[in-house]
Every structure is written in C-alpha cells, then in structure tokens.
Amino acid sequence: MTQPKDSNSKKPASSIWGGRFAGGPSQLMQDINASIAYDQKLFAEDIAGSRAHATMLASQNIISASDLTAILSGLDQVEAEIASGTMVFSEALEDIHMNVETRLSEIVGDPARRLHTARSRNDQVATDIRLWLRTRISDLDKMLQALQQALYDQAIQHCTTVMPGYTHLQTAQPISFGFHLAAYIEMFGRDRARLMDCQSRVNESPLGAAALAGTSFPIDRHQTADLLGFNRPMANAMDAVSARDFAVEFLSAASICATHLSRLAEEIVIWSTDRFGFIQLSDAFTTGSSIMPQKRNPDAAELVRAKPGRIMGDLISLLTVLKGLPLAYGKDMQEDKEPVFDAEQHLSIAIAAMTGMISDMQAQPEAMRAALAKGHPTATDLADYLVRELKMPFRDAHHVSGSIVALADQKGCALEALTLADMQAVAPDLTADILPVLSIDNALNARTSFGGTAPSETRARLQDAATRFQLA
Numbered sequence: 299m300t301q302p303k304d305s306n307s308k309k310p311a312s313s314i315w316g317g318r319f320a321g322g323p324s325q326l327m328q329d330i331n332a333s334i335a336y337d338q339k340l341f342a343e344d345i346a347g348s349r350a351h352a353t354m355l356a357s358q359n360i361i362s363a364s365d366l367t368a369i370l371s372g373l374d375q376v377e378a379e380i381a382s383g384t385m386v387f388s389e390a391l392e393d394i395h396m397n398v399e400t401r402l403s404e405i406v407g408d409p410a411r412r413l414h415t416a417r418s419r420n421d422q423v424a425t426d427i428r429l430w431l432r433t434r435i436s437d438l439d440k441m442l443q444a445l446q447q448a449l450y451d452q453a454i455q456h457c458t459t460v461m462p463g464y465t466h467l468q469t470a471q472p473i474s475f476g477f478h479l480a481a482y483i484e485m486f487g488r489d490r491a492r493l494m495d496c497q498s499r500v501n502e503s504p505l506g507a508a509a510l511a512g513t514s515f516p517i518d519r520h521q522t523a524d525l526l527g528f529n530r531p532m533a534n535a536m537d538a539v540s541a542r543d544f545a546v547e548f549l550s551a552a553s554i555c556a557t558h559l560s561r562l563a564e565e566i567v568i569w570s571t572d573r574f575g576f577i578q579l580s581d582a583f584t585t586g587s588s589i590m591p592q593k594r595n596p597d598a599a600e601l602v603r604a605k606p607g608r609i610m611g612d613l614i615s616l617l618t619v620l621k622g623l624p625l626a627y628g629k630d631m632q633e634d635k636e637p638v639f640d641a642e643q644h645l646s647i648a649i650a651a652m653t654g655m656i657s658d659m660q661a662q663p664e665a666m667r668a669a670l671a672k673g674h675p676t677a678t679d680l681a682d683y684l685v686r687e688l689k690m691p692f693r694d695a696h697h698v699s700g701s702i703v704a705l706a707d708q709k710g711c712a713l714e715a716l717t718l719a720d721m722q723a724v725a726p727d728l729t730a731d732i733l734p735v736l737s738i739d740n741a742l743n744a745r746t747s748f749g750g751t752a753p754s755e756t757r758a759r760l761q762d763a764a765t766r767f768q769l770a
C-alpha cells in the first residue's frame with residue numbers, strides 16, 4: 299500500500315453530514331473510510347433505488363411532482379455520465395451513494411437535496427447490494443446451465459465408452475465416461491438450486507427502513523419493493539439494515555459450487571496426464587512451457603482447482619466481520635462488499651473456463667479401456683454371480699471371489715483371462731456361464747439399477763436430467 303498523503307492535512311467539513319463538524323476528516327480517516335474505489339460497481343443499482351424512492355415520495359406527496367421530474371431526469375444524466383466514464387468520483391464523498399447524490403445536486407439543485415428524505419445510507423446500501431446480487435445470481439444460474447449442457451453433450455456421446463470407476467483412486471468397477479460426467483450434471487444442478495434458494499431471500503426490500511427504526515414520514519415500502527421487483531418489504535427495519543446473512547448464504551453456495559468445480563478440475567488434470575491419457579484438452583485451454591517444448595499444461599483446470607482458496611476465504615471474511623456485531627449498522631459492514639464481488643467474479647470465470655474445457659476436450663476411449671486391463675474391475679461381478687447362481691451368501695461369495703483374484707495375481711494375469719479350470723480349483727461348482735460375466739462390457743451393461751452405469755440407464759437418466767435442468 300502506498301503511504302497516505304498529507305495525513306495531517308485539514309479538510310473542510312463534509313457537505314453531506316458535516317453540520318456539527320468544525321473541520322473535516324484527516325487524510326488518513328478518508329483513506330480508511332472511503333469505499334468508492336469498489337462500491338462504484340453498484341452505481342446502476344444505487345440509481346434504480348433512488349428512482350423508486352423518489353417515485354414513492356412523490357406519490358405519497360412527500361415531495362412535489364416537479365421535484366420528481368427533476369430528480370428522475372437528473373438521475374438519467376448521472377447514470378449516463380457514470381456509464382460513459384466521464385463522471386469523476388470523489389474520495390471525500392466516501393461512497394457511491396454520496397457521489398451520486400452530490401452530482402445530482404450539481405445538475406438539478408434543490409430537488410436533489412430532498413431525495414434523502416425518509417432514507418438513510420444504511421437502507422440504501424443494503425438495497426443496492428441485494429439488487430446487484432439478485433442479477434448476478436441469475437447470471438450464474440445461466441452459466442451453470444451452460445456448463446451442464448456441455449457436460450450433457452459429451453456424456454450422451456459416451457454412454458458406452460468404458461473406463462475404470464475409482465474409489466480411493468484405485469480401480470473399482472467399470473463405468474462409462476458418460477456416466478461419470480453425468481455425476482457432475484447433478485452436482486451443478488444442486489448448486490443452481492442452492493443459488494436460486496438464496497436468491498429468494500436476497501430478493502427482499504430493506505428500502506424505507508431508514509437508519510434503523512423506520513421513519514415518521516408516510517412512506518409506502520410496498521410500493522418501492524414492487525417498483526424494484528422485490529418480493530416484499532422486510533418486516534423489521536432494524537433487521538433490514540443489519541442483515542447480511544443473504545450475502546453469507548451466497549458466499550456459502552459459491553464455496554460449495556467452487557468445490558465441485560475443483561473436483562472436476564482435478565479429474566481433468568489427472569485424466570489429461572500422459573499416465574492416464576483419458577482425455578486430450580484443446581490448445582485453447584492449455585499452455586506450453588517456456589523451457590520444455592513438449593509440454594501441454596492444464597493451467598485452466600489448475601486455476602479452477604485453486605479457486606475455492608479465495609472463495610472460501612471470502613466466506614470466512616464476511617462471517618468473521620459479522621460475528622459478534624451488535625445491531626444495527628456498524629461501519630464494519632462496509633467490508634461486506636469486496637468478498638461478495640470477489641467471489642462472484644472468480645466463480646464466474648471458473649464456470650466459464652470449465653465450460654470451455656469440457657466442450658473442447660476429446661475423450662480417448664482406447665486409453666480408458668486399456669486402463670481396465672489392470673485392477674480386476676469385474677471381481678464384484680464374480681461375487682454377484684456366485685450369489686445369484688450358486689446361492690452363496692454375499693459375504694462368502696466376496697471371500698471366494700477374492701481368492702480367485704489372488705490366483706490371477708499369482709499367475710500375473712487379469713481375472714477374465716483365467717481358465718474355467720483355474721477358477722474351479724477355488725470354486726468347484728462354477729460352470730462356463732461365468733466366463734462372459736467377467737467381461738468389461740457385460741459388467742457395464744449389467745448395472746441397470748436406477749441411477750446405475752448401464753448405457754440404457756445412463757441414457758434414461760440423462761434424458762430426465764435434460765428435462766429437470768432445461769437442457770437442449
């Protein structure tokens with residue numbers, strides 16, 4: 299951080315709140331206090347809130363119709379100036395609320411000075427951030443849907459592409475690549491549901507709560523809530539200005555989603571190594587090395603894998619700011635915005651990069667099938683056969699199948715390469731029927747239970763997912 303300039307310099311008292319002050323804040327006070335550097339992001343929401351508030355003040359005869367006309371046209375101009383980058387923000391005016399109001403005063407004069415009637419920056423800032431987050435959550439929902447679509451488009455092509463399913467990252471049972479990808483369609487579906495559920499609590503109006511206790515003016519909080527598209531005005535003015543749990547919920551949903559993205563990112567890293575070779579990433583989502591000419595590094599996947607670091611940090615930041623904070627507003631709460639902005643920005647880019655990687659990646663079916671040659675992935679099918687055909691209790695069948703696996707290991711071959719005679723040495727009642735049961739494709743096709751990996755079942759569940767998540 300740069301040294302604050304002239305930390306002892308005297309400034310004039312604030313034109314907005316300086317009535318009882320003889321002098322202005324020190325430079326240092328201004329440096330620690332100002333939020334305009336980051337809350338200018340909320341300008342459109344701040345202006346939308348002011349339009350609704352002014353409209354309501356006029357319809358309640360608290361300000362005149364001509365004041366309203368002046369305020370609305372002035373706000374249009376302020377918005378255009380900010381959008382085009384011509385507005386000069388002032389640190390002395392602390393935040394977006396006072397910057398907008400002061401510029402409005404310069405443009406329309408007295409009517410602007412009546413806009414803050416029956417309002418406080420406390421309800422204003424809570425309104426702004428709720429409006430901002432409401433839109434961003436809708437955007438994230440669309441982005442997650444696009445990611446689900448990319449996963450679906452790959453999955454539907456690979457319902458018969460066999461690969462090892464892992465537990466403990468050790469070969470477990472054969473699955474299809476499509477089935478594996480479809481797991482993530484479900485995870486991102488729950489992330490969407492969490493965000494939308496959070497949005498229903500974001501979408502309540504604090505406007506008109508004023509500083510903390512409501513106001514003696516005959517305002518209509520239902521009207522401002524309606525004008526801004528909120529579901530309802532918040533029922534308690536003190537809660538309305540103090541509550542930030544909506545933002546904590548967002549950061550929590552964002553952290554869970556980032557965690558899901560990082561699990562997929564890690565699988566992409568593993569799948570694209572030359573040891574696995576299950577997928578090839580496109581040039582568009584890999585980078586080269588400055589020294590090793592052969593390298594194709596999965597940097598985008600690694601960065602997505604890293605994102606939960608900062609997004610969980612954002613969640614913990616805000617929870618820590620709020621913990622033990624007495625009602626109602628405290629300036630501590632100004633520290634709510636950067637974590638929310640940061641999480642939204644990094645979650646968005648992580649989702650977009652993941653969507654690009656998934657769309658572009660090329661599955662390598664031969665490598666996936668070859669990986670099934672090790673690890674005896676059909677040992678469970680052998681045990682299931684012993685239960686079904688020889689009526690063994692599953693625990694006994696598990697033991698027998700394990701002994702046959704040990705025999706294959708002794709002989710240095712795959713389970714399905716053993717002869718019937720080899721297997722009969724362990725389980726004399728086995729017949730030749732067992733041989734096809736041990737094939738990889740049979741093991742895949744056999745798992746037809748609801749939600750299982752059999753191609754017919756995976757296709758049925760994908761079709762159902764397409765309906766539930768509105769995929770094409």
Ligand code: ARG
Pocket residue numbers: 333337392393419420423627629631632633
């Ligand atoms: N910039 C402030 C914030 O972000 C706005 C609210 C200021 N309220 C106050 N009572 N000083 O929280």
